[in-house]
């Protein structure tokens with residue numbers, strides 16, 4: 245639990261997620277992988293929580309479940325105190341919209357045939373958030389400015405493939421912000437970027453958090469990345485939480501051997 249008090253904006257309670265084992269061959273043993281195995285966590289309003297762990301720890305699976313893209317096999321996700329599984333219709337759509345996810349690879353997440361303008365405007369239109377063409381255009385410009393991009397006609401008309409990796413990730417973030425989220429789940433948002441671009445993007449996340457009063461779940465295999473942005477971290481290993489605490493304390497005195505391993509592997513960037 246965070247120390248901010250109040251009701252968590254997002255919460256996982258005893259979340260379990262199993263998948264059929266891939267490439268099952270005869271004699272491979274029982275047929276499922278437990279990707280997330282009983283994880284509970286709470287995110288306070290405005291808090292940044294890092295989820296770290298080595299490859300296969302279950303981070304992305306947990307992230308998708310927190311963002312409502314997948315349902316847990318057991319356990320519950322609660323948004324602002326309400327169980328997602330109990331919500332229906334408009335209330336469900338609203339809760340889903342308030343938790344947005346940004347993936348590692350924006351090239352795969354953004355439609356390559358759509359213009360930047362259309363990509364950022366789409367959630368505004370679909371959710372009926374801003375009425376009128378002109379107001380929508382202003383909102384798109386505002387969102388692009390918030391992520392450090394200038395809404396020139398040149399940029400608005402371009403396709404994702406015509407941008408740099410860092411610019412593309414900024415567009416993906418602007419599109420997520422267009423949904424007016426209270427929580428951003430970021431799954432390895434900088435791991436495909438150059439180190440210098442990484443630092444700027446992480447600073448942007450900190451700015452956005454302040455500007456938009458966002459809470460964030462930052463998923464990364466790199467403890468140095470989490471340390472730069474998060475206040476608290478959860479360390480996952482084999483689907484479970486093996487350590488949790490304030491970043492500075494965990495880094496100073498890691499209690500789990502898996503945390504120690506991540507500490508030794510952490511990039512020294514920034």
Ligand SMILES: Nc1ncnc2c1ncn2[C@@H]1O[C@H](COP(=O)(O)OP(=O)(O)OP(=O)(O)O)[C@@H](O)[C@H]1O
Nearest residue numbers: 263264277279298299300301302303304305306465
């Ligand atoms: N859709 C799926 N079908 C089958 N197995 C899956 C699926 N998604 C994840 N898994 C398995 O669940 C486990 C956890 O995977 P997950 O992608 O959540 O880990 P991760 O911590 O995000 O790893 P990485 O750092 O490599 O991204 C792994 O054993 C993975 O192979």
Ligand SMILES: [Mg+2]
Nearest residue numbers: 303304305431
């Ligand atoms: Mg992953």
